[in-house]
Amino acid sequence: MAGKRFSEKHRLVYYDGDRTYHASIPMLVNLMVLASEDQSEELGVGTEEVSKYGVGWVVTQYLMTINDLPKIGSTIELSTEATAHNKFFCERRFSIADEAGNSLLEANSNFVLMNHKTRRMGKLIPELLDPYGSDEVKRITRLPRVPKITDDQGTVSKEYPVRYFDLDTNGHVNNSHYFEWLLDVLPAEFLQTHIPTRLNIQYHKEIQYGHIVKSEVVKTNETDTEINTLHKMTVNGEIYCEAECSWKTVTAN
Amino acid sequence: MAGKRFSEKHRLVYYDGDRTYHASIPMLVNLMVLASEDQSEELGVGTEEVSKYGVGWVVTQYLMTINDLPKIGSTIELSTEATAHNKFFCERRFSIADEAGNSLLEANSNFVLMNHKTRRMGKLIPELLDPYGSDEVKRITRLPRVPKITDDQGTVSKEYPVRYFDLDTNGHVNNSHYFEWLLDVLPAEFLQTHIPTRLNIQYHKEIQYGHIVKSEVVKTNETDTEINTLHKMTVNGEIYCEAECSWKTVTAN
Incomplete structure (x- = not known):
């Protein structure tokens, strides 16, 4: 290469x-x-x-x-x-x-x-x-596709209205905010004690100012050494972004 | 000094x-x-x-x-x-x-x-x-006190649930997010065409994770050369932060 x-x-x-x-x-x-x-x-x-x-x-x-x-x-x-x-x-x-x-x-x-x-x-x-x-x-x-969340997997969700300061100089939603919506939906207690080991995120459509983003997550696997989560972000029921994440436990400072 | x-x-x-x-x-x-x-x-x-x-x-x-x-x-x-x-x-x-x-x-x-x-x-x-x-x-x-918003001044408001990534390493809400909540409540069109010339912000109480911040704004004065806005942030009806801001028009890029 x-x-x-x-x-x-x-x-x-x-x-x-x-x-x-x-x-x-x-x-x-x-x-x-x-x-x-x-x-x-x-x-x-x-x-x-x-x-x-x-x-x-x-x-x-x-x-x-x-x-x-x-x-x-x-x-x-x-x-x-x-x-x-x-x-x-x-x-x-x-x-x-x-x-x-x-x-x-x-x-x-x-x-x-x-x-x-x-x-x-x-x-x-x-x-x-x-x-x-x-x-x-x-x-x-x-790159591997993100597995779909199936209807029988109960998700937890939060809504994120796109904010003015989420937009970059070109008026597009800055990429990093997708990760904020993706992760914030998880409990603070979990985020304080785990860090991602693998993160796969696919962008399907452009989220825009005025949109209300629904970020959903479901835990799909939990063993002593690894936890996996599946994520999707929708606007008016349409999928804009999908992600999967693997986590390991860390000791919080 | x-x-x-x-x-x-x-x-x-x-x-x-x-x-x-x-x-x-x-x-x-x-x-x-x-x-x-x-x-x-x-x-x-x-x-x-x-x-x-x-x-x-x-x-x-x-x-x-x-x-x-x-x-x-x-x-x-x-x-x-x-x-x-x-x-x-x-x-x-x-x-x-x-x-x-x-x-x-x-x-x-x-x-x-x-x-x-x-x-x-x-x-x-x-x-x-x-x-x-x-x-x-x-x-x-x-430093000059921020004038109170009176009951007869109709405000525009948005709500901001505190997010995990709003917290700094010490678990306090990073100061800069108060400014995001303060400003985001204004229309994008206004924020694209105006910049602050003076900003006075008073912090009364500590906003914390789990709080839903209501950010309110009212335009108090508008002349050819200056616009003034008054702001307050409340949690469950209690005032946590007050601010006043003066603005001038700029040409957007």
Whole structure:
């Protein structure tokens, strides 16, 4: 796999973290996206350049493997590279390492180019793709689909009206908020004593300002060493996002 | 005014901003608090040291004057100093300047030490105060009280259940979320075309996880050059926070 690799460091400060003294998943998503934005700027294909073509990059799926979440006060190294693409899809990898170089989080993701007017995905544009040096392939790695929640699985839910500050500079809901809605629905007591080990999230439709997002969760498996949860987010009964998560127990600080 | 001055730089990235391409007020509050935390660490009286005394710093009021909000992509300089104190109150000033050194935001604030067990304020502790070199005075500057919303002023309101990720590492609601609840209640169209010029916020009681915050706003004055809004936040009908804000029109990007 080719693709230019980009790395940068980030000091994790108090507002990056949660009660477990670890960086929160929503903030780590912000930071991964920041690394890819900074790489794009460096290669001359930042947001401004991309929008000249009437399009924007949109993530359709993340699959994260989490060895450990970084601690607040530590400095992490964020790395990313566009590894492969076909006519419509890009595959981008991310990793987060601690100060000693130990891998804390690895993520694979799929991105598409969405037309700003039609709000539909289109063919990738060579001028916006070539600078990353990613491999052209017939089929990009198929990330596993998120299993559907079946009707007989009773879910717990909360509703989240989209807020003004959930929108980024382009008026889209910032990706990290999906993770906030996804996780907040779980009891605080659970979130204080567990961290995710694997997180697979598929975005189906764009959540927008004015929407009321219903976030649902069901625990599908619980053993001594692992707990699994299945998630979905709907707007007016229509599925916008699905996710599955595996958890391990940690001792709270 | 004495008090050791502390400064640090911060690059404003995409998730620090909102649709106006300016840094959002909630994020600027995060950054001001970060500067004061970094100063405290440098002086050997960081959060860990303070908590050894069974207490924590709590802000009771901010008064901000905003010349302009910094743009996303720019680097700002954050400065802070503890300027004065009496037996119970500390006065701390903050400023944010752009790369050319122009002042964008000036804030004055009052802090107290809250006992972790009793959740009540107590006398300031010399060991935690002396390192800042602030002046001991009889009376600290009285920041203006926020005018009360009267019963005949019809307000617009939204409700905000406190979320898990609203809590900081100590389990307190991070200050910046008060500003999110305060501002989000205004229409998106208004927030996209106006920026605050003055913001006065008084914290009366601690909002906690499990609370449903009702954020109310009323427009009290509107001329060609200035709009004023009055705000309050209640939990079960009890006032937890009050604020007033002045606004000017800006051209949206």
